[in-house]
Amino acid sequence: MTTDRICRHGAELARSSEGTRAGTSVIDTTTATEWVDKLWASVRAVDEYSALDVVANALDAGLDAEAVLLDVIGAVQDKVGTEWAANRLSVADEHAATAINDRVIAALPVKRPATVQGRITVACVNNEWHALPARLLAETLRLRGWQVAYLGAQVPTSHLVSHLHRAGPAVVCLSSSLPTRLPAAHAAITACQATGTPVMVGGRAFGTDGRYARLLGADAWAPEARCAADTLAAGPLPAPRAAPRAAHQAVDDLPHLADQEYTLVTRSARHLVREVFQRLEQQLPAMAGYSEEQRERTAEDLAHIVDFLTTALYVDDADLFTDFLTWTAQILTSRGVPARSLLPGLDLLAEQLRDFPRTRRLITAGRTALTGRP
Amino acid sequence: MEVTASLAAEHLADAAVVIALTTSRRHPLVIIDHQGRLTRSTVAGAVEAVPGLSEALQGFPPVPSRWIVPASAPGWLIPEDFGEVGSLVITPLPGHGVPAGALVLLRRTQQAAFNEAEEAFAGLFAARAGAAMSAARLYAEQSTIVDVLMQDLLPPDVRNVQGVEFAGGYRPSVDTDRIGGDFYDVHPPAEDNPETLAVLGDVCGKGLQAAVLTGKIRNTLRALLPMADDHGRLLRLLNGALLSRSRAKFATLVLASVRRADRDVVIRLTCAGHPPPLIVRRDGTVEEADTAGSLIGVLPRITSRGTSVRLAPGDTCLMFTDGVTEARSGPLGDTEYGEQRLRRALTRCGGMPADAIVEHVQMLIAEWVGDGTHDDIAVLAITAPRGTHLSAVDGTTRGRYTA
Numbered sequence: 168m169t170t171d172r173i174c175r176h177g178a179e180l181a182r183s184s185e186g187t188r189a190g191t192s193v194i195d196t197t198t199a200t201e202w203v204d205k206l207w208a209s210v211r212a213v214d215e216y217s218a219l220d221v222v223a224n225a226l227d228a229g230l231d232a233e234a235v236l237l238d239v240i241g242a243v244q245d246k247v248g249t250e251w252a253a254n255r256l257s258v259a260d261e262h263a264a265t266a267i268n269d270r271v272i273a274a275l276p277v278k279r280p281a282t283v284q285g286r287i288t289v290a291c292v293n294n295e296w297h298a299l300p301a302r303l304l305a306e307t308l309r310l311r312g313w314q315v316a317y318l319g320a321q322v323p324t325s326h327l328v329s330h331l332h333r334a335g336p337a338v339v340c341l342s343s344s345l346p347t348r349l350p351a352a353h354a355a356i357t358a359c360q361a362t363g364t365p366v367m368v369g370g371r372a373f374g375t376d377g378r379y380a381r382l383l384g385a386d387a388w389a390p391e392a393r394c395a396a397d398t399l400a401a402g403p404l405p406a407p408r409a410a411p412r413a414a415h416q417a418v419d420d421l422p423h424l425a426d427q428e429y430t431l432v433t434r435s436a437r438h439l440v441r442e443v444f445q446r447l448e449q450q451l452p453a454m455a456g457y458s459e460e461q462r463e464r465t466a467e468d469l470a471h472i473v474d475f476l477t478t479a480l481y482v483d484d485a486d487l488f489t490d491f492l493t494w495t496a497q498i499l500t501s502r503g504v505p506a507r508s509l510l511p512g513l514d515l516l517a518e519q520l521r522d523f524p525r526t527r528r529l530i531t532a533g534r535t536a537l538t539g540r541p
Numbered sequence: 542m543e544v545t546a547s548l549a550a551e552h553l554a555d556a557a558v559v560i561a562l563t564t565s566r567r568h569p570l571v572i573i574d575h576q577g578r579l580t581r582s583t584v585a586g587a588v589e590a591v592p593g594l595s596e597a598l599q600g601f602p603p604v605p606s607r608w609i610v611p612a613s614a615p616g617w618l619i620p621e622d623f624g625e626v627g628s629l630v631i632t633p634l635p636g637h638g639v640p641a642g643a644l645v646l647l648r649r650t651q652q653a654a655f656n657e658a659e660e661a662f663a664g665l666f667a668a669r670a671g672a673a674m675s676a677a678r679l680y681a682e683q684s685t686i687v688d689v690l691m692q693d694l695l696p697p698d699v700r701n702v703q704g705v706e707f708a709g710g711y712r713p714s715v716d717t718d719r720i721g722g723d724f725y726d727v728h729p730p731a732e733d734n735p736e737t738l739a740v741l742g743d744v745c746g747k748g749l750q751a752a753v754l755t756g757k758i759r760n761t762l763r764a765l766l767p768m769a770d771d772h773g774r775l776l777r778l779l780n781g782a783l784l785s786r787s788r789a790k791f792a793t794l795v796l797a798s799v800r801r802a803d804r805d806v807v808i809r810l811t812c813a814g815h816p817p818p819l820i821v822r823r824d825g826t827v828e829e830a831d832t833a834g835s836l837i838g839v840l841p842r843i844t845s846r847g848t849s850v851r852l853a854p855g856d857t858c859l860m861f862t863d864g865v866t867e868a869r870s871g872p873l874g875d876t877e878y879g880e881q882r883l884r885r886a887l888t889r890c891g892g893m894p895a896d897a898i899v900e901h902v903q904m905l906i907a908e909w910v911g912d913g914t915h916d917d918i919a920v921l922a923i924t925a926p927r928g929t930h931l932s933a934v935d936g937t938t939r940g941r942y943t944a
Contacts, residue, residue, distance in 0.1 A: 213892060213927060259889040259901055266897035296904045321712075321907070326719065329684055332677075363544070437874030444873060460885070466872035470911075 198230065199238035206243045206271075210264045218271050232275055233310050237392055240268050241303050252494075254501045265299055272306055282312050285337040287399065288364075290318035290327055292343045292352040300370055301342035304392040308340075311396050324355045331362045338387075338404050339364050340395060343372035346379075346491070347474045350481045353383040353420070360384070365404035369395055379482055384420045421483065428523045429480040436477065440469045443515045450511055469512055471495070476516070479529050488529050489536040496537060509537055543581075545634075545644065545670040546573045553663055554646035556620050559634075560584060561642040561674065562598055568642070574620030575649065585617035597633035597643040606632040606660055606667075618645060628654040632667040636675025644670065694720045694752045699921070702729045702737045705799055705806050706924040708895035710903045714747050714864070714917045722751030723862045723919035726759055733767035735800065741860040741921045742794030742815065751917075754790055758783070772796050772811035772847050776837060783838035791838035795860050799923055804854050806925040811847035813837050816863055819884065821898070823855030823927075825891035827884045830858070852925040855892040864918035865902065870910050878909050895924035 202225040209218035225235050247264045250256040256264070289305040291298055298320035305317035316334055318327065331339060339359050343352045349372055359366045365386040373380040373388060380388035386404050389395030424430075432439070444466050448454050457465065472492075479488035492513075496506030517530045542559045549557035550573035559571045567583040574580070588595045591614060593607035611626035619626060627650035634641040644667050648654065655663070699709040713721035725741040728734075740762055744754045761782050768775045775796065783790065793814035800807055810818060814836025820828045834845025850858060861883075868878040886905055890898050899920045906918055 213894065215894065215926070257889055259886075259893060259897075262897040262901040262904070263893040266894045266900065269896070270894075294907065296900075296907065332681065333684060333688075437870075441873050441875075463872070470872035 198228075199234060199242065202230065202235070202239045203242045203246070206239055207246060210243055210247070210267045211260075213263050213267060215267055215270055218267050219274050222271050222275065226276070233307055233393070236272065236275065236303060236306055236310070240271060241392070244268055244299050244303075252498055252501070254498070268299060269302065272302060275306065284311070284313040284400075285403075286314045286316065286334060288316045288318065288327075288330060288334060288336040288339040290322040290339065290341060291320045292341055292348050292355045293323050294321060294351055295343045295345060295348050295370075295372075296320050297342075297344040297370075300344060300392075301340070304340060304342065304369065304395055307392040307396050308399070311400065313399070322355075324351075324358050327355060328358050328362060331359060331364050336364060338367055338399060340367045340369065341385075342370040343368070344370045346372045346487055347478045348372055349379055349383065349478055353481075356383050356385050360386070360407040363406055365406055367395060367398070367404065378484075379487075382420065382482055382484075421481070423483040423525070424481070426525060428525050429477060432473075432480060432520065432523060432526055433477045436470075436473050439516070439519055440466060440473055442519055443469055443512060446515050447512060450515075468495070468509075472509070472512060472516070476526065476529060476533075480526060483525070485529050485532040488533050492533045493536055506537060510534065513537070542569070542571045542642075542674065543579060545674060546571045547577070547579065548670075549573070549644060549646060549663075549666065550575075550577065553659070553666065555649050556623060556647045558618055558620075558645040558647070559642060560588075560594075560598065560645070561678075562640055563678070568598070570617075572620050575623060578620075580620070582617075586615045590615055591618065591631070593631045594643060594645075597631050598640060606630050606664060619647065623647065623649070625650045630655055630660070630663070632663055634667050634671030634674060636671050637679070639675060641671040641674040641678065691720060694756050696724065696919070697726055699725070699727050701926075702727060702799075704801055704926065705737065706895035706926050707737075707739065707921070708899040708924075709741075709921045710899040710919070712864075712903065712907070712915075712918045714915055720749070720752040720755075721917040722747050722755060723864065723917040724755040724759055725860070725919055725921045726762065727921075728763065728766055728769075730800075731766065734769045734798075736769065736798040736809075737800070738762075738766060738769045739797040739799060739860070739921060739923060740794060741862065741919060742792050743862040743864075743917070743919070744792040745790060747917060754792070758792055758794075769796075769798055772798070772809065773845050776811065776813050776834065776843060776845055780837045780840075780843050784841065791836050793836045795832075797858065797860065797923060802851070804925070806852040806856075806923070808850045808852065808858055808923060809847055810850060810858070811845050813843070813845055816861065816866065816880075818858050818860045819887060820850055820852070821857045821859060821887045821890050823853065823892040825888040827887045852923070854925045855927045857890070857893070857895060857898055857922050857924040859887065859898060859902070860921045860923075861902070862917065862919045864916035865906055865920065868906050868910050868915050868918070870913040870915075874913075878906060892927060893924075894926075895922040898922045898924070 202221060205221045206218060209221055222235055222239070225239055226232065244265070247256065247261055251261050287308055289301050289308070291301050302317065305315045308315045316330070316336065318330065341352060341355055352368065352372065356366045356368065367387040367389060368380045368385040369389045377388035377390065386407060387398055389398055475488055475491040479485060492509065496509065499506055499508065513530055513534050517527055520526045520530070542561050546557045546559040555575040557573050561569050563569060570582050570584050572580045588598060592609050608630055611629045614626065614629055626647055628648045630646050632644045632646070634644055646663060696709060696711040699707045701707060707727050709725045711723060713719060722744045728738045730737055742758065744751050744758065758779070761779055765775050765778055768778065783792065795815045795818055796811045798809040810830050810832050811834060812832045813834040817832055818830045820830060830848055830850055832846055832848040835843040837843065852858060866878055866880050866883055869876070886902070890901060899922050902920050
């Protein structure tokens with residue numbers, strides 16, 4: 168059913184330092200870097216006008232629009248993410264930076280190629296707030312001559328489906344950055360395919376190797392915008408076959424869901440967080456001295472752990488949970504909090520969920536991943 | 542159509558043609574040829590020229606499948622390079638009450654002609670396919686109607702006006718809806734009113750009915766724009782209009798008349814039963830605008846007290862509906878978001894552009910709510926831009942404000 172179209176564009180680029188290939192643009196990262204630094208400075212200063220100037224100058228200097236979009240603006244956006252993780256940027260700063268980038272994209276000159284390609288819909292899955300990756304893809308596809316309907320962040324699946332019925336695009340591209348949106352992404356993928364529209368997915372949520380894209384039955388996966396554009400240019404994605412799919416249920420992709428653990432743990436998630444939080448208070452005397460805000464942060468952290476735990480249950484992949492925990496440990500460490508502080512919470516969770524064997528295995532895996540750390 | 546044609550071509554014949562019945566004069570046509578290739582076009586000739594076809598399309602009088610002499614079929618009905626047509630049968634596609642179109646099955650000479658069982662099967666298939674096609678058509682027609690009606694009720698695209706940043710965000714309580722009981726509008730200055738009027742409000746109730754009321758209020762306000770210099774009077778007029786028109790329907794709202802004063806922005810604010818806007822200074826200080834008034838649409842006589850706020854570059858005035866502060870959930874599942882939390886979050890938003898603040902607040906609330914239920918949520922930010930480019934201040938330079 169699924170044709171695995173793994174894009175090799177990234178690998179090819181790495182091999183040929185020239186980066187020239189028919190059908191793709193020339194990428195000269197050395198000149199782009201210079202503009203990245205300049206744009207970064209403007210974005211950090213929340214100075215829209217100087218940011219617009221940087222981009223205008225980069226275009227004047229001969230950088231093509233796609234390179235400005237992906238190698239300058241996209242690179243700055245990546246940096247926003249890493250700087251946040253390193254605690255050099257607050258979430259509010261992140262939004263300010265993203266807003267500037269968004270305006271800069273809006274100001275890019277639109278030079279459409281003479282050849283007009285088909286229609287494509289680009290959207291973020293429900294509850295996904297990180298719109299910029301999808302926006303970058305939408306603009307890249309526009310530059311390459313596609314007629315793009317960009318639906319933005321947080322698109323409820325029902326809106327998406329009624330849009331597909333009316334617009335009838337050749338492909339729908341779904342973006343998701345947060346792995347916890349994977350169940351929502353799965354619902355969106357199956358719904359789109361039910362309308363006969365092939366689905367290409369992308370974004371960090373689907374894993375660096377696209378493994379969750381395959382698992383959830385997407386028709387194609389692309390690690391980044393250029394690759395997505397190349398895959399789409401290579402030829403039409405085969406339409407998901409309507410007839411055999413009629414008998415196909417979403418659960419057929421994920422037989423492990425039959426054990427109901429995902430359903431039961433998700434249903435009791437809030438209760439679980441409350442319970443663990445209260446026990447944590449009893450166990451750790453230090454929490455008595457926490458401010459209201461610190462207590463809330465702790466509760467939020469617990470809620471995140473449970474979210475990732477249920478997502479790992481959904482895709483039946485311990486890596487999703489352990490990756491999240493090690494990443495959180497890094498974030499905590501960069502904020503001066505020892506990663507070990509996650510362990511009591513995990514242990515309490517395991518205790519609450521002792522009746523769920525698959526869940527318990529995940530928690531044990533997470534614990535093992537954490538104990539190796541300082 | 543495509544699915545019907547490809548299934549028919551695969552299981553019933555060498556090639557299949559589906560002609561759909563629509564309101565347009567030229568009927569759309571899908572051909573799947575003997576190699577499974579799909580072509581879309583419209584009917585190129587007169588339907589009447591093909592024996593039995595126009596009857597099949599009309600669905601009246603009820604006709605069974607009809608054989609026609611292959612030679613009498615026009616060229617547009619036969620796929621390219623099909624070769625000689627051995628047999629050709631036209632079957633009506635009955636829909637729900639109205640015909641959906643017609644199915645034409647073709648077999649080549651070397652293939653056997655259709656036998657009785659095959660014909661009966663084709664008839665059954667046509668009944669199912671026709672029902673599906675007409676359901677799809679009804680759905681498409683209705684969704685077009687809804688789209689047209691909804692167009693006026695959707696939150697507007699808010700952009701920068703005269704060098705002042707405006708940004709709005711809206712999330713209806715029901716995710717499947719696109720409209721609800723909260724609304725905002727930004728009316729640029731016109732001949733009779735030199736200031737930009739921004740409005741954000743909330744009507745009682747949720748869903749479609751509430752949305753219809755917001756539509757009425759927005760229209761009334763638009764008509765009252767020339768009165769915007771006196772907020773008290775405008776609110777009294779709006780109150781009168783709502784009182785006489787609807788029973789037990791009320792609304793709360795904030796009016797903001799915005800104008801630039803050099804690099805600053807001056808805003809006249811008046812609340813009518815609505816949570817007062819918060820002013821976020823560039824350094825992160827958060828103040829509440831000192832304005833209050835009665836809600837609209839209940840009392841015959843209303844009072845209001847306005848205030849004036851001056852925004853220096855980087856300051857923002859944030860208007861929001863109670864869906865923000867009353868969002869209930871949080872990590873522990875039972876806490877109200879509350880104004881304190883909002884204020885604390887806003888202290889980190891000093892100097893941010895309007896759209897970034899709106900997105901930030903929306904994301905915080907969405908995360909707070911999680912999968913839980915929430916009321917309609919609307920946010921509107923008015924920001925004095927920080928930028929230093931004087932050339933861009935007039936708001937017309939391409940790619941600056943207008944892109």
